[in-house]
Amino acid sequence: MRIIELDNDTDFEGWRKASRRLALNDVKPSEVAWTVRRDDELSSASCANELPDTPQAQFNVSAKFVELAKAAILHRSDARFALLYRLLWRLRSHHDLLGATDDPDVAEIHAMARAVYRDIDRMHAQLRFREIGRERTAHYVAWFEPEHRIVELAAPFFAGRFADMPWSILSPDVCAHWDGHAISITPGVAKSEVPSEDRLEEVWRRHDNGLFNPARLKVMEMPQAYWRNLPGDSIIKPLIEDAMRMTSGPFIARKAIEPQRQDQPMARKQVQDKQAHDAIAALRAEAADCRACPLWKDATQIVFGEGPQSATLMLVGEQPGDKEDLAGHPFVGPAGQMLDRALGEAGIDRARVYVTNAVKHFKFVPRGKIRLHQKPSTPEIRACRQWYERELTAIKPELVVALGATAAQSVLGKITPINKNRGHLIEHAGTKVLVTVHPSYLLRLPDEKAKALEYQRFIDDLKIAADQLGNSAHAA
């Protein structure tokens, strides 16, 4: 029996090198035991380096296997290294093995990878940073207990999202630290070191350029032992010490009563207060885990529809934008402000309207600190349509207004040119539909005169909706 010792629990490169040598030397999976070096143990294990290298020998595996193996190795199961080597061994003679979903090894690697991705997703969705220290030298910290060893893999997401704030993610496995330039990894800290009482001030605020998402904040508990271990020049240590000195003083009191910034007009607040209907709440909860298309991977969160269940008017937009993705609410950014104004001028109270989007995750490409909106593709629109259909069933509006081409495509089930079809009601599958332009089209028009004209046409369309509903939209 060969005992192969890897450097750490997530040592994919070590596993890959060892497995290559083992397989090229025809060492059967049943002849290999895998272990991980522990700092406090004297190692008696052999290693694959003792085997002759055969650099000229070819050994290719598919990119799919590598991707699965990189994810599965983060699973907490002790059996993962052996499973991966067994699969690698079998893939040499059975190239299509990964497609054999009823094979127990294949099923297991898929299940492990899925569990790891789910955990990464949970970390992305649930991790909350908390600000410590003073504004000038603020640092953000979060405590997270992953089910699997995902912190290193999940951390770059936060570097992209919170690029210009220094943060630390503390976990029992490893801690990840971002200084604005690079992520560094230090050993994990134990849960037992987390103080039970919250003694650091909590500051809810929005980052100036909108990259910082207040929805992601929550109380973070800082393990005291971690402070001791911080290097003398760490930014965090003096900040925490400062914060600790200020625990019961006026600083805390002032922070505690500092009002949360009001980012949304009152009408939207009323929407939130009123909605809370079981059917929509249940749909929203279910949709939070939607993986029907890949857009969930980069988005902060799903942005589901909002509004009273009794709404007679449903507005459907394209997809959440940058602001909506961060806030978790539809139409709260510039297009939302334009929409609110136009609705008001058409005599429609947004608080009585159910507002949603054809696609419920933000699609974008990063450009530096900016996330540039991308139009959703037809497969993405189709994949998300189930949610619109279920919202429609739950709300049963008298009229649906589709804002822009993507919304029209989703609502009417086919590509529908706006200019040709606007201005009159369309009957579709038992629902009255009105199509009009998207408010961001108006925002993009460079010419002021054209903008004013198009804005008026938009209001005219919305007035058709208001007339159609009579007073019913107001009675909702």
Ligand code: URA
């Ligand atoms: N654009 C949309 O289509 N929907 C939003 O929620 C925001 C901008």
